[in-house]
Amino acid sequence: MTQYQRIALASRPKGVPTAANFRLETADLPAPGPGQLLVRSIWLSLDPYMRGRMDDVKSYAEPVPIGGTMEGEVVAEVLTSNAEGFASGEIVVGRVGWASHGIVKAKEFRKVDPGLAPISTALGVLGMPGHTAFVGLNDILQGQGGETIVVSAATGAVGSVVGQLAKRKGMRTIGVAGGAEKCAYAVENLGYDACLDHHDPDLAAEMKALTPQGVDCYYENVGGKTLESVLPRMNTFGRIAICGMIAWYSGKGTEEAMRLPAAWRMILTRRLRVQGFIIFDHANRRPDFLAEVGPLVKSGDIHYRETRAEGLENAPAAFLQLLEGGNFGKQLVRVGPDP
Amino acid sequence: MTQYQRIALASRPKGVPTAANFRLETADLPAPGPGQLLVRSIWLSLDPYMRGRMDDVKSYAEPVPIGGTMEGEVVAEVLTSNAEGFASGEIVVGRVGWASHGIVKAKEFRKVDPGLAPISTALGVLGMPGHTAFVGLNDILQGQGGETIVVSAATGAVGSVVGQLAKRKGMRTIGVAGGAEKCAYAVENLGYDACLDHHDPDLAAEMKALTPQGVDCYYENVGGKTLESVLPRMNTFGRIAICGMIAWYSGKGTEEAMRLPAAWRMILTRRLRVQGFIIFDHANRRPDFLAEVGPLVKSGDIHYRETRAEGLENAPAAFLQLLEGGNFGKQLVRVGPDP
Numbered sequence: 001m002t003q004y005q006r007i008a009l010a011s012r013p014k015g016v017p018t019a020a021n022f023r024l025e026t027a028d029l030p031a032p033g034p035g036q037l038l039v040r041s042i043w044l045s046l047d048p049y050m051r052g053r054m055d056d057v058k059s060y061a062e063p064v065p066i067g068g069t070m071e072g073e074v075v076a077e078v079l080t081s082n083a084e085g086f087a088s089g090e091i092v093v094g095r096v097g098w099a100s101h102g103i104v105k106a107k108e109f110r111k112v113d114p115g116l117a118p119i120s121t122a123l124g125v126l127g128m129p130g131h132t133a134f135v136g137l138n139d140i141l142q143g144q145g146g147e148t149i150v151v152s153a154a155t156g157a158v159g160s161v162v163g164q165l166a167k168r169k170g171m172r173t174i175g176v177a178g179g180a181e182k183c184a185y186a187v188e189n190l191g192y193d194a195c196l197d198h199h200d201p202d203l204a205a206e207m208k209a210l211t212p213q214g215v216d217c218y219y220e221n222v223g224g225k226t227l228e229s230v231l232p233r234m235n236t237f238g239r240i241a242i243c244g245m246i247a248w249y250s251g252k253g254t255e256e257a258m259r260l261p262a263a264w265r266m267i268l269t270r271r272l273r274v275q276g277f278i279i280f281d282h283a284n285r286r287p288d289f290l291a292e293v294g295p296l297v298k299s300g301d302i303h304y305r306e307t308r309a310e311g312l313e314n315a316p317a318a319f320l321q322l323l324e325g326g327n328f329g330k331q332l333v334r335v336g337p338d339p
Numbered sequence: 340m341t342q343y344q345r346i347a348l349a350s351r352p353k354g355v356p357t358a359a360n361f362r363l364e365t366a367d368l369p370a371p372g373p374g375q376l377l378v379r380s381i382w383l384s385l386d387p388y389m390r391g392r393m394d395d396v397k398s399y400a401e402p403v404p405i406g407g408t409m410e411g412e413v414v415a416e417v418l419t420s421n422a423e424g425f426a427s428g429e430i431v432v433g434r435v436g437w438a439s440h441g442i443v444k445a446k447e448f449r450k451v452d453p454g455l456a457p458i459s460t461a462l463g464v465l466g467m468p469g470h471t472a473f474v475g476l477n478d479i480l481q482g483q484g485g486e487t488i489v490v491s492a493a494t495g496a497v498g499s500v501v502g503q504l505a506k507r508k509g510m511r512t513i514g515v516a517g518g519a520e521k522c523a524y525a526v527e528n529l530g531y532d533a534c535l536d537h538h539d540p541d542l543a544a545e546m547k548a549l550t551p552q553g554v555d556c557y558y559e560n561v562g563g564k565t566l567e568s569v570l571p572r573m574n575t576f577g578r579i580a581i582c583g584m585i586a587w588y589s590g591k592g593t594e595e596a597m598r599l600p601a602a603w604r605m606i607l608t609r610r611l612r613v614q615g616f617i618i619f620d621h622a623n624r625r626p627d628f629l630a631e632v633g634p635l636v637k638s639g640d641i642h643y644r645e646t647r648a649e650g651l652e653n654a655p656a657a658f659l660q661l662l663e664g665g666n667f668g669k670q671l672v673r674v675g676p677d678p
Contacts, residue, residue: 052608059608060575223603236399242607245600254600261584261593263602264562268581268615269391269398276607 002029002038004101006069007315013054016250017323021054022070022316032082032103039076039092039109040101041335044312045123046072046319046327047157048221051249060278070098070315073128075112075119077339083107089339093122098315100335117297119338124157124330125297125304126290132243132279133161134289136219137169140241140277145170147216150207150233152198152226155182155305157330158243160190161293162219164302167191171217174210176203176226178325185328189303196229198222204229217241223248228258234270242276249323305329341368341377343440345408346654352393355589356662360393361409361655371421371442378415378431378448379440380674383651384462385411385658385666386496387560390588399617409437409654412467414451414458416678422446428678432461437654439674456636458677463496463669464636464643465629471582471618472500473628475558476508479580479616484509486555489546489572491537491565494521494644496669497582499529500632501558503641506530510556513549515542515565517664524667528642535568537561537586543568556580562587567597573609581615588662644668 003026010023032038053064053071064071074096078088083106086092094109096102112122124130136158137143149166153159154175163186166173175186175195186195196206207229214235220227224247234240248254267274296302307327309318315333322331342365349362371377392403392410403410413435417427422445425431433448435441451461463469475497476482488505492498493514502525505512514525514534525534535545546568553574559566563586573579587593606613635641646666648657654672661670 060610220603223600227599227603242603245603245607248600248603254598257598257600259593259596259598260566260602261562261587261596263599264559264566264581264584264587267613268584269617271399271615271617271620273615274606274613276610276612278608278610281610 002101003027004029004099005312006100007098007312008067009054009064009070011066012056013250016252017051017054017320019316019320024313029101029103032080035083035106037078037083037086037092037104037106037109038080038101039074039096039104040079041074041076041096041099041312042091042338043075043120043123044072044096044098044315044333044335045074045127046315046322046331046333047129048244048246048249048322050319051246051323071095072098073123074099074102074335075122076102077336081106086111091119091339093127098312100312116294120306120332121297121304123332124306125161125302126294128279129157129330130161130293131282131286131289133158133165134293135279135282135285136241136243136277137162137165139282139285140275141217141219141239143169143171143217148172148174148211148213149217149219150174150176150211150215150230151192151219151221152176153221153244153246154186154192154195155190155329156221156327159219159221160304160329161302163190163192165293172213174207174215176222182328185305198224198226204232207233214238219243220245222246224253224257231258231263231266234266234272236270238270238272240272240274242274246323307331309333311335341440342366343368343438344651345439346437346651347406348393348403348409350405351395352589355591356390356393356659358655358659363652368440368442371419374422374445376417376422376425376431376443376445376448377419377440378413378435378443379418380413380415380435380438380651381430381677382414382459382462383411383437383654383672383674384413384466385654385661385670385672386468387583387585387588387661389658390662410434411437412462413438413441413674414461415441416675420445425450430458430678432466437651439651455633459645459671460636460643462671463645464500464641465633467618468496468669469500469632470621470625470628472497472504473632474618474621474624475580475582475616476501476504478621478624479614480556480558480578482508482510482556487511487513487550487552488556488558489513489515489550489554489569490531490558490560491515492560492583492585493525493531493534494529494668495560495666498558498560499643499668500641502529502531504632511552513546513554515561521667524644537563537565543571546572553577558582559584561585563592563596570597570602570605573605573611575609577609577611579611579613581613585662646670648672650674
């Protein structure tokens, strides 16, 4: 028996979540059964989609039950393997949840190559966020050199990869991020042609001034005022990939948002294509993603940035901050020491 | 010199148009120049898109200028030809506008084969509306046998063709139309599996009851409450083709409409594809459309219905009625006698 710590969903949030919605618990783990691994968590990934799992609403995934462990991807070390092909001491990535240890199915975990890049990147630039960026840009938006793309949450785990891959395609890249520091980083480190602060009260006018040729692709991570500044700039045959809408999570800002007819009219008259996507429908593209982006991360041609919280007990506070844009790049929680 | 009659745009409507926005005029036509035809109008087509041309708003086409002839497609007879390949007495179709005669460019006109079907069908089932239905169903929605499609304005010039072609593909077809008479016609004559009346106060509940397997494709002609009843029924990977939104033209109902975040959330979580389209981007598909649908109209396998107003002077009243759904099938205006 192994004692472990976990963060459980204590209650469902009404609107914006608070610390009271989470509970730190100690519990026991059994020994791993056939095909299972006992793993200890090193890095926990925090991601905006987790907000949706806290609600009891039908979506693409089941909600976390009250009292259940919060879901999430983790980079972990194998302590005990009861599965062929996995050995203790190996580093793996998969859905352990917000927990210090887990008994998991080996076939649902992938091995992490510590020689390629720091193991934490398996949760960020080389993990689900990077894969999401790659699919959204190439398969959903089908961005082409010479086109203009706007990327919201431009310095986030997903947006930062979208912007850099788009620039490498020869696209004009306009970022939108929260605050001067992120905007400076977007231009100086991530190579955006320009970056707007979504707090800017003149966001729509600034967006218009920055996009004299209009916008061909919009990579949507946020919704809100950012979307409303981009929609009127969309060119004929433009594409919008809806990857997230963090500005509207927890119901914030929805009462002041644009009504559907205005958007519908633009979609019709400009012949836009608006498409939602979820990365787990695109697992078949992971090898292509890793083949392209892996070497670029190793060579330092793709930049990434991490915000690290220390200790599983601080995961809820870090998550609440993430929802407010308080992270800078990929939000991680250090759950255990490196091997 | 030929004297002719035309309907000019007298003023721009504020909201719902009225008869005062139109003016009947008599004017003179010059003789046709090189490459031109003098034609006399037989049938004028009235279409919902014309509402958009009355506003001074940037769209996919230029607005009609104040004092200009209202735009529209016409089936006409050639009176004088100054263009190779066209002879007087031939029947042609093209943009004469709301006018009894016109001097037009021959290369912008197509000949109508009176042996295929009544010449008025060149404005309806075998014209732009039928072509629009064909492209929307096959290229935009990519409807497949076994899927469920909802068609709004189900008995209209476009929707009636969508429904029949979808049924021939083996789709389950649900229409939405205005009133019991249209709904009965939809099921009995057009072969819809069911048809809902958009006036029904329980439209959303009825839509839910009728679509136990959800909705894969929505052919959007109207917006409004119909859209709001369909959106929650959309299946994962569903498609919405936005062809029109007549319920929201003239600004009607837009203040009560759903806000964007609710729709955005459904597009994201269900991975929908929402695409606007305009038929003139798809001229290359006209031969395929005519090859498939022409024989079906000739054989009587595709049904169509027309509402005919008599006399150019009655075009404005007929158009105002069309905007309220007062037509039944394709709305035409008899401008001159058959040849």
